[in-house]
Amino acid sequence: MAVSESLIALLQEQLEPLGRITFRRMFSGAGVYCDGVIFGLILRDTLNFKVDDGNRAAYEAEGSEPFSYQTKGKTRQVSAYWRVPERLFDEPDEMVEWARAALSAGRRAAADKRPTKRRHSPRKPRQT
Numbered sequence: 001m002a003v004s005e006s007l008i009a010l011l012q013e014q015l016e017p018l019g020r021i022t023f024r025r026m027f028s029g030a031g032v033y034c035d036g037v038i039f040g041l042i043l044r045d046t047l048n049f050k051v052d053d054g055n056r057a058a059y060e061a062e063g064s065e066p067f068s069y070q071t072k073g074k075t076r077q078v079s080a081y082w083r084v085p086e087r088l089f090d091e092p093d094e095m096v097e098w099a100r101a102a103l104s105a106g107r108r109a110a111a112d113k114r115p116t117k118r119r120h121s122p123r124k125p126r127q128t
Contacts, residue, residue, distance in 0.1 A: 003030045003042045011047065014092050015099050039099065039106035041081050043067060048081035049102035050109065056082075058098070080109070 008023055011032065015021045023030045023042070032040030032047075039050045048067045051059055059065075059082040067078045088095040 002028070004045055007042065007045060007047070010089070011042075014089075014095050017096050018099055018103060034103050034106075037103060037106045037110055039103040040084075041067065043069075047084040049084050049098060050080060050105040051082045051102070052080070052105040052108060054105055054108070055098075055101040058101070059083075059085075 003023070003025070008030070011023075012021055015032075015034070018034045020035055022033045024033065027043070029041060029043035031038045032042065041048045046067075049055075051066070062085045064083050064085055067081045067083065068075050069078075070076075084095075084098065088098055
């Protein structure tokens with residue numbers, strides 16, 4: 001199922017205070033990015049924000065759960081992304097707060113994944 005243009009337009013407007021928001025189509029949904037950092041996923045027309053130890057308690061307090069899907073008769077959970085409470089769509093200021101926390105989680109995750117520079121062994125001089 002494709003992501004609805006109306007949801008993208010709503011999020012573009014509501015999340016504008018964060019910075020440059022872009023969406024990249026992936027699988028049957030889209031990634032939500034701010035200045036190149038992924039902090040959300042839209043899957044099955046449902047918004048999921050990036051979660052880590054810094055913001056997980058808020059989702060748990062709302063009774064939210066990690067994104068999950070069925071494959072080969074099993075339920076798989078993606079614990080890095082949790083469903084955004086529906087009430088936030090009616091509370092734009094609070095939506096931005098939650099999005100800002102998700103963006104921070106996305107930045108921390110990106111920093112953790114940065115590759116370390118490889119050490120190159122010195123090249124042997126060419127013989128002519």
